[in-house]
Amino acid sequence: MQFERIPRVTRLLDPRKDYAETRIESEIRMDPLTGFSGRIAHFATGPWPTIDLEALNQASLTRGCPFCPEMLTQVTPKFPEEISPEGRFHQGEAIVFPNLSPYDAHSAVTVVTEAHLVPADKFTAKQWEDALAVSIEYFRAVRHYENHIGYGLIGANYMPMAGASLLHPHLQIYATDRPGNWLKSQIQASQRYYDEHGKIFWHDLINAEKSLQERYLASTGSVEWIVPFVPLSFIGDVEAIFPNRYTILDLKPEDIADFTHGLLHILRFMKDTNIYSFNLAFYPGQSHEDLTWVHARISFRGMINPVLHSPDVSVIRQLLDEPFTTIYPEEMTKNLKPYFRA
Numbered sequence: 001m002q003f004e005r006i007p008r009v010t011r012l013l014d015p016r017k018d019y020a021e022t023r024i025e026s027e028i029r030m031d032p033l034t035g036f037s038g039r040i041a042h043f044a045t046g047p048w049p050t051i052d053l054e055a056l057n058q059a060s061l062t063r064g065c066p067f068c069p070e071m072l073t074q075v076t077p078k079f080p081e082e083i084s085p086e087g088r089f090h091q092g093e094a095i096v097f098p099n100l101s102p103y104d105a106h107s108a109v110t111v112v113t114e115a116h117l118v119p120a121d122k123f124t125a126k127q128w129e130d131a132l133a134v135s136i137e138y139f140r141a142v143r144h145y146e147n148h149i150g151y152g153l154i155g156a157n158y159m160p161m162a163g164a165s166l167l168h169p170h171l172q173i174y175a176t177d178r179p180g181n182w183l184k185s186q187i188q189a190s191q192r193y194y195d196e197h198g199k200i201f202w203h204d205l206i207n208a209e210k211s212l213q214e215r216y217l218a219s220t221g222s223v224e225w226i227v228p229f230v231p232l233s234f235i236g237d238v239e240a241i242f243p244n245r246y247t248i249l250d251l252k253p254e255d256i257a258d259f260t261h262g263l264l265h266i267l268r269f270m271k272d273t274n275i276y277s278f279n280l281a282f283y284p285g286q287s288h289e290d291l292t293w294v295h296a297r298i299s300f301r302g303m304i305n306p307v308l309h310s311p312d313v314s315v316i317r318q319l320l321d322e323p324f325t326t327i328y329p330e331e332m333t334k335n336l337k338p339y340f341r342a
Helices: 053-060 069-075 125-146 181-197 201-212 253-273 329-341
Strands: 004-014 020-030 037-040 089-091 094-098 106-111 151-158 170-176 216-220 223-226 237-241 277-283 295-301 303-305
Touching (some): 089 125, 106 125, 125 170, 125 253, 201 216, 201 223, 201 237, 216 253, 237 253, 253 295, 253 329
Antiparallel strands (some): 020 037, 089 094, 094 106, 106 170, 151 277, 216 223, 277 295
């Protein structure tokens, strides 16, 4: 397991120090699986400003919300009978229905809660467990109809900075034979790793991170939590790994419960640090032959400059396709670990 760091040092005459020569360190890191590079540019960020959620809530309701209970059954579509005889899937507060702007042939939305606004630390375990379980129920229905689902992808854009077009908590889910560039690269690299070493990469990654104790957070039951060596967000990421689970349909209720337990720790951390937005994605294989254990990444989102409402995706990410972060993963681990001990 290689955790390759390429240090960089910039020499400049610093006006903040009467133009004395100053050295500023940065770092390039190589992802241990794919070999893709990412950068750590440790410039000043935070503290993150407090967001007026109630003002955001009121602004979001000016045109009504199609995911709120009083509108949902009137304006959202239904599945064909062969997918769902009832037209939609229900569990607890969660509801799954077809996406009117589909990403693929089988594309749906899971509304997580009845409430329109749910601050990060106010979610319950049951809300997330029901939303994920009923999403998997949808994938099972697709498999029954199609005899396969390909890759069962689950993603979330929570709050506007994560790309949410609606404030109401929801998931985007779709079954597809095209896993997307990032997951495809991980699967291909996982297969190469197995060919070279005769081992599952994810097994070795967990063991290496546990041994180093630099980015390993904790286990919550069956789920292992780490901070990735190369983050994708400029604030940082957290990764959950489901050992010996290869497809989205392999996830058992206890796996979902264990994942939700860890997710609630992360949401409390977000509340305490004024990080109010995140993306969530599950990365499954389509069979054990992909040699990829299901894993999920929570990617914190914010504004580079809150005064100017500057988004956190700039040219280096958008056009050069290289992530950068301003917080060292090892520092993020130190900040997050106490929440997993609570």
